[in-house]
Amino acid sequence: MKLTLHIWRQQNAKSKGRFVKYDLDDVSPDMSFLEMLDVLNEKLIAEGQEPVAFDHDCREGICGTCGVVVSGRAHGPRDRTTMCQLHMREFKDGDTLWIEPWRAKAFPVLRDLIVDRSALDRIIAAGGFIGAPTGSAPDANAIPIPKEDADLAMDAAACIGCGACVAACPNASAMLFTAAKVSQFAKLPQGQPERYRRVKAMVRQMDFEGFGNCTNHGECSAACPKAISLDHIAQLNRDYLRSSLRADRRIVSEVGAG
Amino acid sequence: MAGIAIDVAVAAPRSRIAAFFGSTVGRKMVMAVTGVFLVLFVIGHMIGNLQVYLGPESLNHYAELLRELGHGGLIWVFRGTMLGAVALHVWAATALTLGSWAARPTGYRRRQQYVESTYASRTMRWGGPLLLIFIIYHLLHLTTGQAHGSFVVGDVYHNVVAGFSVWWVSGFYILAQLALGLHLYHGVWSMLQTLGLSHASYNRLRTVIALLIALVIAIGNISIPVAVLAGFVS
Numbered sequence: 001m002k003l004t005l006h007i008w009r010q011q012n013a014k015s016k017g018r019f020v021k022y023d024l025d026d027v028s029p030d031m032s033f034l035e036m037l038d039v040l041n042e043k044l045i046a047e048g049q050e051p052v053a054f055d056h057d058c059r060e061g062i063c064g065t066c067g068v069v070v071s072g073r074a075h076g077p078r079d080r081t082t083m084c085q086l087h088m089r090e091f092k093d094g095d096t097l098w099i100e101p102w103r104a105k106a107f108p109v110l111r112d113l114i115v116d117r118s119a120l121d122r123i124i125a126a127g128g129f130i131g132a133p134t135g136s137a138p139d140a141n142a143i144p145i146p147k148e149d150a151d152l153a154m155d156a157a158a159c160i161g162c163g164a165c166v167a168a169c170p171n172a173s174a175m176l177f178t179a180a181k182v183s184q185f186a187k188l189p190q191g192q193p194e195r196y197r198r199v200k201a202m203v204r205q206m207d208f209e210g211f212g213n214c215t216n217h218g219e220c221s222a223a224c225p226k227a228i229s230l231d232h233i234a235q236l237n238r239d240y241l242r243s244s245l246r247a248d249r250r251i252v253s254e255v256g257a258g
Numbered sequence: 259m260a261g262i263a264i265d266v267a268v269a270a271p272r273s274r275i276a277a278f279f280g281s282t283v284g285r286k287m288v289m290a291v292t293g294v295f296l297v298l299f300v301i302g303h304m305i306g307n308l309q310v311y312l313g314p315e316s317l318n319h320y321a322e323l324l325r326e327l328g329h330g331g332l333i334w335v336f337r338g339t340m341l342g343a344v345a346l347h348v349w350a351a352t353a354l355t356l357g358s359w360a361a362r363p364t365g366y367r368r369r370q371q372y373v374e375s376t377y378a379s380r381t382m383r384w385g386g387p388l389l390l391i392f393i394i395y396h397l398l399h400l401t402t403g404q405a406h407g408s409f410v411v412g413d414v415y416h417n418v419v420a421g422f423s424v425w426w427v428s429g430f431y432i433l434a435q436l437a438l439g440l441h442l443y444h445g446v447w448s449m450l451q452t453l454g455l456s457h458a459s460y461n462r463l464r465t466v467i468a469l470l471i472a473l474v475i476a477i478g479n480i481s482i483p484v485a486v487l488a489g490f491v492s
Contacts, residue, residue, distance in 0.1 A: 006367075008367075019367060069366060069368075071368050071371070072366060072368040072369055072370045072371040073370075073371045073373075098367055098368040100366055100367060100368075103362055103364055103365060103366055104361060104362055105360065105361050105362065105363050106361070122267070122268070125268075126268065126269070168370070168373075170358075170370065170375065170380070171358035171361060171362075172358070172361035172362040173282075173358070173361070200277065203281055203282070203283050204269040204271070204272075204277065204281065205268065205269050206282075207269070207280075207281050207282050208267070208268070208269030210360070210361055211282075211361055212282075212357060212358035212359075212360075212361030212362070213282035213283075213285070213286060213354045213357055213358055214282070214283075214286065215354075215358070215379065215382065215448070216379065216444070216447070216448040216451050216452070217372075217374060217375035217376075217379045217380070218373075218374030218375060218379075219370075219372065219373060219374050219375050221374065222373035222374040223373070230451065230456075231456050231457075231458065231461070233451065234451050234454050234455070234456030235454065235456070236283070237283060237286070237287070237451070237452055237453065237454040238453075238454025238456075239454075240281075240283045240284075240287075241287060241453070241454060244274065244277070244278045244284065
């Protein structure tokens, strides 16, 4: 396969980037998208040029490290996949592809196709955790959980934090990510103690990072490699409303000591 | 954790009210709750309007009834509520839109390819201002009469028929009602989603309700200028 690639090249966070055109002749349809970039980079290195910087790690679709926008679609044209699991057979011989990093104010470009997604880590740090005793693991079924709830929590927990939802959202909103991280605990008894504090703190951090707001387009869910449902956004909204309506618990001092 | 330092810039906590109205999710809820009021209003308004088909006496009597409810006081309470709802709706929409525009300073070179979003969802931000202009014109046209060529206070039927006999006035009304239909189709669904009303068993029903409300309102309201232009109502 022959491809014409327009790739975003940017030296560092401060410099201005631009598209550079590359022609690649020897693309096998069995390569993954990242392997195609590897081939390009080997060619660039052999020619004494700077290789294209891109994020990648597990290359089996579970880590959430890779991700670029290919001709206007996050993670490329195939549904429910990551860049590493997208194969070149999805494209045609002679195609022209525009390859760009995720675009959002909260995701500054570090170099070429690599963006800084630590804003997502800070949202997690604000409340995406539960209190749990250390030591040996508890019995698996010590707390009975309805099958539906366990399944819904698992669906939310499938989020790999790749940021495609932000990239695909016309508003650059991180609602699907934040909602998945809220919802995975909201459905389970282990998530209840911090439930209403969590949603407030995570939404506050999400806004603070400079993400846009959710207008319920649904582009996030369509771009999500794990097809996380908009129902989780409704769950976040529900919890946020409930959390805002109830006053934070105050310590009542009029009780006897001991 | 040796060697790993997460850059920690953390949002400061605020009071409950400030946190709610300052957050994107809280502002969306302001949109949704005021949206509930506005949707209920347009449904009631359309039902009232359709009395034009019952003849001048019916419509004029209905208008008089509205004006005199609660010794003429209730209509002002109602108008105040609606004005407040519109103002909050516009405030939330403006604040959220500006935030979203700022959230992506560098756009994509290749226009985003849309998969799930609809024409209705992508035109909310254009339909909204168009509807605001329409509401102002509509009030000047059929409530206060400044934008009407032959306005007669109290004769609603005459004002409607004379007003809609001008083809471009009817054209603007029809255009605005089409925009309203689109706005309602995404708006009603979005409102339910924002208020957290979602359940796998009922989610398809949300789309059906949104489509039904949008179609009934748009068709019901558009029928009136069409009927006047066609000479069916005169």
